[in-house]
Amino acid sequence: MTNTFYKAFSSEQYKLSKNKEIFGIFLIPAFVILAITSYIAYDAISSGVAESSANPWKYALGRYVFMFFYLLYPVLVCLFVHACCDVEYRNNNYKILFTIPVSKSKIFFSKALFILITVLLSILLSYIVFLGSGYLLSAIFPDLGYQNYDYREVIFYVFLKFYITLSAIAMVQLALSLIFKNFIYPIGFGMFMLLFTAMVKDKEFSDFLVYTGGYKSLENFLNENIPFERLDYCNIAAVFIFVVVSFYLFVRRKRS
Amino acid sequence: MESIRTQDLSYTIGSKTILNNISLNVPEGSIYGYLGRNGAGKSTTIKLLLGLLEESNDKIFIQNKSLKQHRTEILSSTGNLIESPCFYTKLTVFENLKYLDIIYGKGTKRIDEVLELVDLHKEKKKKASALSMGMKQRLGIAMAIFHDPKLLILDEPLNGLDPQGIFEMRKLFQNLNDQGKTIFLSSHILSELEKTATHIGIIEGGKMVFQGTKNQLLSQVEREIILKVNNGEKAISILQKTFSASQNEPNKISVKINDDPEFNLLLKTMIGNGIEIYDIESQSANLEQIFINLISKKS
Numbered sequence: 001m002t003n004t005f006y007k008a009f010s011s012e013q014y015k016l017s018k019n020k021e022i023f024g025i026f027l028i029p030a031f032v033i034l035a036i037t038s039y040i041a042y043d044a045i046s047s048g049v050a051e052s053s054a055n056p057w058k059y060a061l062g063r064y065v066f067m068f069f070y071l072l073y074p075v076l077v078c079l080f081v082h083a084c085c086d087v088e089y090r091n092n093n094y095k096i097l098f099t100i101p102v103s104k105s106k107i108f109f110s111k112a113l114f115i116l117i118t119v120l121l122s123i124l125l126s127y128i129v130f131l132g133s134g135y136l137l138s139a140i141f142p143d144l145g146y147q148n149y150d151y152r153e154v155i156f157y158v159f160l161k162f163y164i165t166l167s168a169i170a171m172v173q174l175a176l177s178l179i180f181k182n183f184i185y186p187i188g189f190g191m192f193m194l195l196f197t198a199m200v201k202d203k204e205f206s207d208f209l210v211y212t213g214g215y216k217s218l219e220n221f222l223n224e225n226i227p228f229e230r231l232d233y234c235n236i237a238a239v240f241i242f243v244v245v246s247f248y249l250f251v252r253r254k255r256s
Numbered sequence: 257m258e259s260i261r262t263q264d265l266s267y268t269i270g271s272k273t274i275l276n277n278i279s280l281n282v283p284e285g286s287i288y289g290y291l292g293r294n295g296a297g298k299s300t301t302i303k304l305l306l307g308l309l310e311e312s313n314d315k316i317f318i319q320n321k322s323l324k325q326h327r328t329e330i331l332s333s334t335g336n337l338i339e340s341p342c343f344y345t346k347l348t349v350f351e352n353l354k355y356l357d358i359i360y361g362k363g364t365k366r367i368d369e370v371l372e373l374v375d376l377h378k379e380k381k382k383k384a385s386a387l388s389m390g391m392k393q394r395l396g397i398a399m400a401i402f403h404d405p406k407l408l409i410l411d412e413p414l415n416g417l418d419p420q421g422i423f424e425m426r427k428l429f430q431n432l433n434d435q436g437k438t439i440f441l442s443s444h445i446l447s448e449l450e451k452t453a454t455h456i457g458i459i460e461g462g463k464m465v466f467q468g469t470k471n472q473l474l475s476q477v478e479r480e481i482i483l484k485v486n487n488g489e490k491a492i493s494i495l496q497k498t499f500s501a502s503q504n505e506p507n508k509i510s511v512k513i514n515d516d517p518e519f520n521l522l523l524k525t526m527i528g529n530g531i532e533i534y535d536i537e538s539q540s541a542n543l544e545q546i547f548i549n550l551i552s553k554k555s
Contacts, residue, residue, distance in 0.1 A: 098308055099306050
């Protein structure tokens with residue numbers, strides 16, 4: 001029996017995990033956190049540790065990391081999602097994909113699930129490295145005061161909301177990558193939307209733009225904003241809406 | 257039983273008719289050569305047969321099953337290579353076949369077996385993008401035969417292969433055919449099709465202009481018989497009354513005949529009139545000449 005979701009997912013996972021971009025989405029965010037941690041450690045060594053009542057999770061590690069993440073992570077997601085589609089565009093490999101004895105719907109949902117799982121694992125890795133970095137700093141430099149604050153709940157919710165945002169961005173980018181063969185259009189659109197939403201982030205309609213979530217995660221972190229808001233619900237809805245749109249585009253796409 | 261059957265298959269893009277009432281009958285166990293000029297509709301037919309183009313009227317039957325209703329079942333017993341070989345360039349030769357193995361579950365042993373068959377076993381760790389043109393074509397064929405399909409649909413499978421490669425592929429196709437597999441083959445290398453095909457279909461302008469066995473096709477055209485006789489003058493004057501004959505050399509006569517009974521009549525006429533025959537040479541038209549004849553008649 002070839003036409004099973006398990007086989008479709010296993011084959012997609014095998015093929016897509018050979019993309020170099022997958023290392024980018026896993027390793028670059030972790031590297032950014034480690035680089036910032038190293039900088040904080042270097043600063044503590046070279047300038048000395050000043051007494052401060054401010055929460056270092058929030059104003060040191062978190063602020064720097066999310067200043068990078070809100071722009072960098074969505075770009076990495078855009079590149080990764082496009083790479084997952086590009087593998088089929090190269091060499092006209094849709095001919096392989098549509099002549100294997102697996103239904104198109106199973107192939108599509110395998111692809112979409114693989115993207116969502118990869119983003120989730122990447123966020124999980126970043127979350128673990130972030131927490132680990134804070135604990136490491138608290139162990140090596142107790143004077144920095146990381147051990148004085150229990151910020152785990154805020155960190156968890158900020159990363160969770162950020163994952164929802166990235167999932168929504170991934171599904172929008174999947175739809176775009178299924179429409180445009182050339183990477184310029186989906187990646188360009190993603191970049192434009194990131195800059196545009198940074199400008200309009202305070203407008204009410206910005207909650208309906210999935211790309212706003214990146215910048216909002218920085219604000220969430222600094223304002224200790226845990227509850228789910230309209231933006232988060234819109235992003236959850238966007239994941240489902242764009243999965244359906246992408247499914248339609250995938251099934252209806254010209255196969256020759 | 258037919259391995260592929262289409263009933264008045266038509267396909268249009270906008271107002272342009274690409275295929276017009278094509279009724280293919282590919283017998284099981286045959287090597288079916290599908291011929292046609294560029295743009296005649298060969299690739300469109302093949303894409304329709306594999307479900308890569310949609311046909312809404314349920315007119316394609318493969319192994320007696322409707323393609324529309326049994327798509328995945330049919331694809332699991334069909335191998336294909338369409339136009340240029342498709343494979344994942346970022347994967348190695350082995351990984352490309354491993355990808356198929358995950359779907360078909362044939363095992364790693366089958367990967368080695370197929371690589372051995374297409375002579376790519378030494379390149380199994382090479383990135384597919386780093387292969388030469390001929391090797392890429394072999395990889396395409398390896399991917400087409402990996403799951404041991406009953407039917408192979410190959411569009412220009414000999415593209416990019418050197419003479420040795422073409423010879424080996426011909427042997428491979430014949431071996432596969434001996435194992436009972438049906439091969440539907442489109443190629444512009446007519447001399448190769450002449451050597452391998454058992455059945456021929458010729459398409460021109462979206463219409464079938466011939467379909468049948470290779471022998472039926474070859475017998476459709478005139479054969480040229482060259483006779484060496486004792487008296488050329490007498491022979492030509494007698495033969496021109498009944499046949500289309502010409503005198504090439506003083507004692508060499510060329511006669512065009514259509515079939516075996518006509519050949520028998522030719523011999524009887526010669527002997528009956530007391531003409532001695534010293535040598536008979538038969539020159540059959542080859543597939544290329546027949547193809548060009550048929551196409552030029554049609555156009």
